[in-house]
Amino acid sequence: METEKPLQGEKKYAADILSIKEAQFRINPYIHRTPVLSSESLNSISGRRLFFKGECFQKGGAFKFRGACNAIFSLGDDEAIKGVITHSSGNHAAAVSLAAKLRGIPAYIVIPKNAPNCKVENVKRYGGQVIWSEPTMKSRESIATKMQQETGAVLVHPFNDGRIISGQGTISLELLEQVPEIDTIIVPISGGGLISGVALAAKAINPTIRVLAAEPKGADDAAQSKAAGRIVMLPETNTIADGLRAVLGDLTWPIVRDLVDDIITVEDEEIVQAMRMCYEILKVCVEPSGAIGLAAVLSTRFHQNPAWKDSNNIGIILSGGNVDLGPLWESYNK
């Protein structure tokens, strides 16, 4: 599919290498420069050299803190003072709470009444103010809008926002500095904020770098969108990777369409198997969504694809580590 050339001076996408480098400068005092791990065992199993970017070690337990931090520290003092709001629960909510706390401003987090307790506790731990909604998207959005009007707080979208995309893109800057020989990056895809930033930065640094998305089969809207050439929404999703159920936005879709080379879909069993390898071989606690990149690289769809035979040095983003380990601790109380 052809894409129109941007007009002179018009930005083609919601972010670019310049905004990503600005984001890096802005957020570096607050974020962790996350380590890159490797394992001879996993290299041997996959037949490639794998470099795991440990974003599960990021503050708040996931890459989301990069984008939230960039968005919140981009605000002018006048805007910032009224606080920020989001109606996404999970890792983005925790990240917004923490970044707002560091900036010294309020964070209003709209959370559905049926949200798991660990998510609510995370938000509270980082100082976010929980605003309860009914468990429907309509209720969440309308309560968020009402709160916005009452408080003047700025909405921080979890992915469909240039500042968020730029923040997530700082991962590529770090990773390619840490492992310059990387020729391929595999990234979990959901709303597309992470992979948009990663792809923009990586391709600006080296246009030959291959950027592949990893997506659960039970929520494969991005793969279907790429195939259809337009954003496809699924009537329902069904996957253990609960962080990967969002749909692409109008700002992330053009980047995914143009810069993501392909999407690898994996079954939930493959995700659990990869997760197990992360714990037992890499010694890293990842959530299912965070292990999907390893699942993709170990899948037959990946290693039987002749087009990817030359992917030798592969960066894999372990995107988050927020998972309920209750069954493990119960076993210690027996």
Next chain:
Amino acid sequence: METEKPLQGEKKYAADILSIKEAQFRINPYIHRTPVLSSESLNSISGRRLFFKGECFQKGGAFKFRGACNAIFSLGDDEAIKGVITHSSGNHAAAVSLAAKLRGIPAYIVIPKNAPNCKVENVKRYGGQVIWSEPTMKSRESIATKMQQETGAVLVHPFNDGRIISGQGTISLELLEQVPEIDTIIVPISGGGLISGVALAAKAINPTIRVLAAEPKGADDAAQSKAAGRIVMLPETNTIADGLRAVLGDLTWPIVRDLVDDIITVEDEEIVQAMRMCYEILKVCVEPSGAIGLAAVLSTRFHQNPAWKDSNNIGIILSGGNVDLGPLWESYNK
């Protein structure tokens, strides 16, 4: 207690800063330079700045690979060609197997028939040859001696060996390069190989650095030895930290006696609690023995001790990550 001054030119201990720097030069091509992690949440809980040296990410899943690698690559070709042998199972056995594989020599690992399967699998994965013994120390030792005579293999002791102590000491060199402001290091203690190397290197670099051992209450032979001024052996041990049940050796004891400032004993419940924090906050899979340093720093014995009020920047060695996570995976199969 006074210690005699060494004669001119006589080595006071089985290792020193020179042998540790030599070890670093020798093993650097083979080991991982492990990352240092930190967490504002854990800093806030402990009231200190904590720096976690992630030796669970070391090859073989534990610090043991450093010592094994140094011992095995120290051997002359004539000695090495006949292989190496050990009758310690667990992390040391896996480390010896892996280091021997890298050197291209056989590793004979004497393992009691009742050893857990995961330990046996680890040894096999790294190419070690399993030699079964009865589940008594007498049988293990006599079979090891017999194998040594038959094969000419060199015994690699898990801790009571200058080359092992020197290898483990490389952790201090790395850690103090990564975080120069460290004023205290907390180290798990068992046979004393790890803490001997860490203390020798740290005190040579900066004699004011405090080195504290962390030991399970149910296997507190090192604490009792320090108190008695001689090696104390316990009739039995009882702790979840199965890697910390060995007794000090004649080469590690003088170093522990002279250079370890104090020993903090902790209950098993404190170890499990610290382990949980490692998983849930640091996102790191540690075994119980690996989490004991965090347990010590969070204990009332530590923070109520006025002598340690000035321990502000604390290095904690997460010594290993080899643990059976079966109950966690079973929960995903339900």
